[in-house]
Amino acid sequence: MTSAPPTNKAGRPRANNDSRRSSLTSREQILDAAAALFAEAGFSGTSTRAIADRVGIRQQSLYYHFAGKDEILAELLSGSVRPSIEFVSDIEARVPGEISPAGALFALASMDARTLRNTPHNIGTLYLLPEIQDPRYDAFRNQRIALRAIYGRLGAAAAVADVRATVSEDRIGVLLIQLAEVVIQLRRDEESESADDDQTIAASCLRVLGLSAAQIGAARDEAGAVTAAALLAL
Amino acid sequence: MTSAPPTNKAGRPRANNDSRRSSLTSREQILDAAAALFAEAGFSGTSTRAIADRVGIRQQSLYYHFAGKDEILAELLSGSVRPSIEFVSDIEARVPGEISPAGALFALASMDARTLRNTPHNIGTLYLLPEIQDPRYDAFRNQRIALRAIYGRLGAAAAVADVRATVSEDRIGVLLIQLAEVVIQLRRDEESESADDDQTIAASCLRVLGLSAAQIGAARDEAGAVTAAALLAL
DNA sequence: ATTATCTATAGATCTATAGATAATGC
DNA sequence: ATTATCTATAGATCTATAGATAATGC
Numbered sequence: 001m002t003s004a005p006p007t008n009k010a011g012r013p014r015a016n017n018d019s020r021r022s023s024l025t026s027r028e029q030i031l032d033a034a035a036a037l038f039a040e041a042g043f044s045g046t047s048t049r050a051i052a053d054r055v056g057i058r059q060q061s062l063y064y065h066f067a068g069k070d071e072i073l074a075e076l077l078s079g080s081v082r083p084s085i086e087f088v089s090d091i092e093a094r095v096p097g098e099i100s101p102a103g104a105l106f107a108l109a110s111m112d113a114r115t116l117r118n119t120p121h122n123i124g125t126l127y128l129l130p131e132i133q134d135p136r137y138d139a140f141r142n143q144r145i146a147l148r149a150i151y152g153r154l155g156a157a158a159a160v161a162d163v164r165a166t167v168s169e170d171r172i173g174v175l176l177i178q179l180a181e182v183v184i185q186l187r188r189d190e191e192s193e194s195a196d197d198d199q200t201i202a203a204s205c206l207r208v209l210g211l212s213a214a215q216i217g218a219a220r221d222e223a224g225a226v227t228a229a230a231l232l233a234l
Numbered sequence: 235m236t237s238a239p240p241t242n243k244a245g246r247p248r249a250n251n252d253s254r255r256s257s258l259t260s261r262e263q264i265l266d267a268a269a270a271l272f273a274e275a276g277f278s279g280t281s282t283r284a285i286a287d288r289v290g291i292r293q294q295s296l297y298y299h300f301a302g303k304d305e306i307l308a309e310l311l312s313g314s315v316r317p318s319i320e321f322v323s324d325i326e327a328r329v330p331g332e333i334s335p336a337g338a339l340f341a342l343a344s345m346d347a348r349t350l351r352n353t354p355h356n357i358g359t360l361y362l363l364p365e366i367q368d369p370r371y372d373a374f375r376n377q378r379i380a381l382r383a384i385y386g387r388l389g390a391a392a393a394v395a396d397v398r399a400t401v402s403e404d405r406i407g408v409l410l411i412q413l414a415e416v417v418i419q420l421r422r423d424e425e426s427e428s429a430d431d432d433q434t435i436a437a438s439c440l441r442v443l444g445l446s447a448a449q450i451g452a453a454r455d456e457a458g459a460v461t462a463a464a465l466l467a468l
Numbered sequence: 469a470t471t472a473t474c475t476a477t478a479g480a481t482c483t484a485t486a487g488a489t490a491a492t493g494c
Numbered sequence: 495a496t497t498a499t500c501t502a503t504a505g506a507t508c509t510a511t512a513g514a515t516a517a518t519g520c
Binding site: 243244245246247248249260291292294295298299 | 470471472473474475476
């Protein structure tokens with residue numbers, strides 16, 4: 001008797017019956033509604049009532065799916081770093097045999113930018129919420145610290161001597177992540193976005209490490225090939 | 235009968251009388267307490283009660299000084315951009331006569347980094363709160379947009395041809411501000427900070443525009459002289 | 469008289485638990 | 495029988511207003 005996949009049919013009907021016509025499970029509907037509201041109004045600024053209203057269920061019904069509001073946020077956070085984490089370890093394993101540090105960094109940064117750009121409701125804004133400093137979200141923060149460390153290692157390996165001499169590996173990691181996450185601000189400001197931003201951002205990451213235009217172009221070419229391979233491997 | 239400066243002596247004593255021994259006015263104490271709490275728990279996550287407790291007064295007494303919680307945030311925001319705005323217009327007026335765009339940008343970025351690093355309670359985190367998207371804080375956001383435009387103009391003027399050809403002035407502005415504000419993240423992560431970070435960050439801004447180490451060194455020297463002059467002029 | 473607090477309190481939330489109910493699944 | 499909702503509701507906030515009070519200022 002393992003748990004059956006949710007069929008979206010059993011259970012008492014919703015009071016507003018129309019709201020059930022969705023291909024998503026109730027749990028997914030809740031996560032989606034919460035993501036939109038957390039991004040717009042913040043965690044504390046979003047009530048369980050507001051989430052339920054958006055889904056089309058009663059406030060109390062949320063507790064059938066999640067133990068509390070904080071579990072919803074935790075789920076959103078862990079779901080949103082997972083793709084990055086998986087991609088990054090695959091990419092780092094190919095360095096320096098299949099790909100140079102600069103190529104790997106280009107692949108990683110453009111992939112992160114792309115993910116942040118395409119994610120529904122600009123979920124990256126959740127990373128900026130003060131509430132995630134709470135120890136309750138340690139697991140998420142530790143994953144981000146791990147990601148930053150990889151950015152730092154790749155960045156330090158790719159940087160020109162001058163930069164490596166003046167900026168520590170830790171600092172490089174923070175700088176590079178910060179650059180990749182500029183996408184969050186761009187989306188927040190509702191500026192028109194285009195896919196070439198991802199490449200622009202990745203190129204900026206390499207430029208801040210002191211690489212020349214020619215070196216950046218080479219890294220971009222390397223990244224193109226390996227990105228396809230890494231995505232297939234997942 | 236112009237309003238007298240607050241003396242900190244008149245009025246009914248506080249229930250907890252010790253809390254009044256401060257060189258700050260009550261209004262300043264409230265702003266300071268709110269800044270710390272907003273940075274830590276967010277705007278919606280901070281109750282008027284929590285602010286009052288930290289000051290050592292009753293929750294209701296806040297309303298003698300501010301019409302509401304939102305006015306406290308508005309005051310904090312406008313106070314925190316003011317120094318940047320004043321400095322930046324002074325600096326931009328000296329371009330290109332007294333100083334090159336690269337020198338001005340170095341001066342601006344290192345000054346912003348320094349301000350963000352020294353501000354009490356890491357006030358820059360307030361810029362990241364979702365609540366400031368509310369139209370109520372339009373004045374603040376417009377000031378930031380103006381600041382970003384200046385970063386964009388100076389950055390576009392300083393950038394090498396290759397970068398200027400691929401990144402719009404708007405995007406340059408967003409990228410540069412994002413780099414300067416990495417200080418906010420560094421402080422949040424409680425990493426040990428040092429003053430040389432300001433110069434490192436300013437240098438990173440120029441490097442992302444494609445400048446060489448020699449050009450960055452020259453810009454730094456220019457900036458040193460003009461920063462002193464500009465600060466005196468304020 | 470003015471200032472800056474206090475106490476009292478209204479009214480609106482907000483989170484979460486308990487238990488009932490209306491579907492489907494077997 | 496199981497699932498996914500519902501209704502009812504407790505208890506804890508939270509913001510803000512009204513009016514009293516205890517200082518200083520003149």
